[in-house]
Amino acid sequence: MSIYDFTVKDTYGDEVPLSDFKGKVLLIVNTASKCGFTPQFEGLEKLYTELSEKGLEILGFPSNQFANQDPGTNEEIRNFCLLNYGVSFPIFEKIDVNGDDAAPLYQYLKKEKGGIAGKNIKWNFTKFLVDKDGKVVKRYASATTPEAIRGDIIKLLG
């Protein structure tokens, strides 16, 4: 079983095999499902803009499992949202990351890299780093900023 055996769906319902991303360094992130500005989206977009040509791909999976705990501040004030959350890396169909209905990809990621306090995803923007051979090498908590992961990504890009 490898990460390349999984297939996910884009926001239009079309199937995307993860084998499409063979040979890339992947950062897999469960994103907030609400629209609006968050510094994490901005940081991820920056990483993507800088490193996508060198072989980084960021895959975003919106999940509404933390929606009720969303502090919801900035997004309420703005009078618009951006399609695809205003980022240029791929955003996929909304999924569950925890529980019986958790997407198979997330069951696999959590099995490969459990968190410090158990396997479950605690919050939006938990990140999994996958090397060019498909190995899940590291898991980062929500609070870890995209900037803080940059060094690890660059090492894997080689």
Add this chain to the structure above:
Amino acid sequence: MEVNVYSIPNCPMCNVAKEFLKANSISFIEHDVASDRQAAKDMIVKTGQKAVPVVEIDGEFIIGFDQDKMEELLGL
């Protein structure tokens, strides 16, 4: 009068725009641009941008929720 609303789920201001139309008994066609690829393309081509909601009133586009502009174009 033809009114189209381009929106995405979980977008507070998209909901406000739709509620405003409903409260004023204005019927409209809703396009979920997160799940309808063709509608998304149309919206981007017609408006040259990716922000939602977009409210189209008889061929005129309002980007974001702008109550004053909506009232003006709807003659409210």
